[in-house]
Amino acid sequence: MATFTVRGKNIEITPSLREYVEKRVGKVTKYFDSVGDIKVLLTVSKGRHIVEVTVPIPGGILLRGEESTMDMYTSIDLVVEKLERQIHKQKTKLARRLRSGQFKTEELKSSPMPDVHDESDTYKVVKTKHFIVKPMDVQEAIMEMNLLxxxxxxxxxxETEAVNVVYRRDDGNYGLIESDN
Known part of the structure; x- marks a missing residue:
């Protein structure tokens, strides 16, 4: 039986909500012989219901998922689907990395997941865009990003002619990714 640490931020964790979390998130434990303490953080921020789940698997593997919707129960359901997709997508790596018997591959066969790519699959590019990368400094790039x-x-x-990327961070600040050219 898995142990759960369910915390809330700007939300009260009712017994029924805790029970729902344990029932739904507990589904991922069927794929493994044992899991560590499953941590679940439920947050309400600006009307969004955010669920963050961390599932440690013995052998140094960490499953993590985060979902955000306008409904807490929907967010919980979506994060469980995301974790199961991770498990299905990484099944061969998990089976190789974990000692025999720890990872239950028969569970994967009994619960097929749609739209999951195996490691041998190729990714299909459906659209290609071309654009001119203009020379400018970081401040101009941030201004252009904001204008667009x-x-x-x-x-x-x-100055350096290197192709770089500026991006808006969740905290409202800006980040810069520089190429090594």
Missing amino acids: NHNFFVFRDA
Whole structure:
């Protein structure tokens, strides 16, 4: 039986909510012989109901999922689906990394997941876009990103000619990804 640590931020964890979390998130334990303490953080922020789940698996594996919707129960359901997709997608890696018997591959066969790519699958590119990367400094790139109302902007550094990316962080600040050219 898995142990759960369910915490709430700006929300009261009622017994029925805790029971729902344990029932739904507990589904991922059927794939493994043992799991560590499952941590679940339920947050309400600006009308969004955010669920963060961390499932430690013996052998140094960490499953993690986060979902955000306008309904807490929907967020819980979606994060469980995300964790199960991770398990199905990584099944061969998990089976190799965990000692024999710890990972229950028969559970995967009995519960097929749609739209899951195996490691041998190739990814299909359905659209290609071309654009000119203009030379500018970081401040100009941030201004351009804000004018276009995008979350990131690709630009060529005016001094070094390197292609870089500026992006808007969740905390409202900006980040810069520099290439090593």
